[in-house]
Amino acid sequence: MTRAAQGSPGPVESMFAAAGEASARLGVELPEHGPGTAVCRMRVTRAMVDGHGTAHGGRLFLLADTACAFACACAGNSRGPVTVAAGADIDLVAPASADDVLVATARERVAFGRSGLYDVTVRRGDEVVAEFRGRSRAVGGGAGRLQHPRSRDDR
DSSP: OEETTSSSOOHHHHHHHHHHHHHHHTTEEEEEEETTEEEEEEEOOGGGBOTTSSBOHHHHHHHHHHHHHHHHIIIIITTSSOEEEEEEEEEEOSOOOTTOEEEEEEEEEEEETTEEEEEEEEEETTEEEEEEEEEEEEOSSSTTOOOOOOOGGGO
């Protein structure tokens, strides 16, 4: 994997810069990425903790989904049509607490036609906190250009 800050910006760095404000406000960092892979990191803050005293599952989903998006960018967006999320599922395996540093590692598992599958493991140290499966879809346009699909009403 490569460090996000090395060299001139590629499609992943450009995507992170564009989404940087949202990611930064949510506390998500992109320390590493490579072909079909991405690693994101987030420290759980008190604002992310729910009434049970654990990190809200939506925050864990957000971290895993962000890693998945950057893995999609590394795999698909740099070589062709823009690739976006088509769906995802998460299994919350262990609770996370305020001040925990979580690391989400995303990997492309398979690409077929315009679709792809990505697995993301969220860890606190060596302990697995969540497992995420993301589904992607190439939607058209060249690298970095999104063309929204037209509905039947638009034709």
